[in-house]
Amino acid sequence: MKTYRHKVIVHWGDTDPASIVFYPNYFAWFDQSTLLLFESVGLGWNTLQEKYGVPGMPIVEAKSRFLAPCRFRDEIVVESSVTQWHEKTLEVSHTVLNGATRAVEGYEIRVWCKLDPDRPGRLKSFAMPPEIRAAFE
Amino acid sequence: MKTYRHKVIVHWGDTDPASIVFYPNYFAWFDQSTLLLFESVGLGWNTLQEKYGVPGMPIVEAKSRFLAPCRFRDEIVVESSVTQWHEKTLEVSHTVLNGATRAVEGYEIRVWCKLDPDRPGRLKSFAMPPEIRAAFE
């Protein structure tokens, strides 16, 4: 399975008065990493829209465990891969490595959806075409 | 001229390792305050779109001077009003009061624009209708 490694520098504005990363930023980096992972297999958000009418894959669940703090000027790596496939959803797992330290681990569950033909302006989930999974293998 | 007073609590995540507000947040509060000012005179962004085909007023210039730091748990007020009117642009001035202290002062210049009839997907500036200025008086 394809794994994407997303390098992130921890900047001043990412940290809080305790001089460690303010935790919602990890989820912003997860989101970035998921999009970069999809893009790396030719499935960027713009491509999903143009080819499948899928306006990005909305998030339905996210979780993270914080094992060790990251600090200003740390250079971290977010390792991301799809770890579960369901009919209409998938799970992307993320691990943040800070040098040799496993700092954070978490996942996002995202859903394949399109505009609902019966309710203008609303989204509806659909079964993912098999080529999506195949692209990551 | 209408003045809007926007109360903001300085939260933990708004501050940096020096325990003061990370400065780009002041511009985010300026942006919020401009939109609330417009909304307070019946010209919310959604109204501008529906009534005038104006998708919000994009920013063309912003400046701020930082006179005194604001800290975690300060409750500040952003005072905002339109201070200059031009044919196609206006200037919104903002003052951040932290109790009796004038902490920050700045402005934004924003432009009245619509979709360009000659270039699909691009915006073009137009003269503001006189009722826009009148709404603030």
Place this chain on the structure above:
Amino acid sequence: MKTYRHKVIVHWGDTDPASIVFYPNYFAWFDQSTLLLFESVGLGWNTLQEKYGVPGMPIVEAKSRFLAPCRFRDEIVVESSVTQWHEKTLEVSHTVLNGATRAVEGYEIRVWCKLDPDRPGRLKSFAMPPEIRAAFE
């Protein structure tokens, strides 16, 4: 058990090209709401530091399920309360209500800790004094 209701306006900068809240912002609002909940029972972060030598309660786990989108100009309420007590950790649960709609639900697990006497600059978890739990009852 004490419940805190934290009102939040969804601002332009909180939303993404799909015109819905960019999900890490919900965790930022959870963080704000936890601190406001503690403050509402007399246990603000500054008080924890002064009275107990506890520099805020670091997060060790956070999870959220996203049930319905929130949009620009929605006025939402984050309802927060402590839902589990352990010797050294507690769980704060958060529900985001968007009018009558339950939009988001999640939790944070946070740990009671102080500077480690044996390792300068590092934190160590300790048992919470019983008055902490009592303050929420």
Place this chain on the structure above:
Amino acid sequence: MKTYRHKVIVHWGDTDPASIVFYPNYFAWFDQSTLLLFESVGLGWNTLQEKYGVPGMPIVEAKSRFLAPCRFRDEIVVESSVTQWHEKTLEVSHTVLNGATRAVEGYEIRVWCKLDPDRPGRLKSFAMPPEIRAAFE
């Protein structure tokens, strides 16, 4: 004079419902770029603290003009250099290039300061030692 080129990918969460960068993010990138510029000449914030007792250089003024929008997935470059030297302050100018387009230009004015010996916990500005300027030449 030393110029630093800071590459930034515009991520989904950096953009707004108009699908362009939410403008306070440019100032966050300016801040990052200033710190990286200083670091590139051996004057990282941690070094300033250890060697000079200078806890970073606080901002006293920032301005930006927005010439062209940047969008999701644009890869931009922030070019930064010190453009004015005064006794106690300096000006860092920033230009954002989006491919061949000059998208944003602005500056920050920052001040050299240390803990005030007469007022505990407050900062006071001091004359910069000549080696600071020399480091950028």
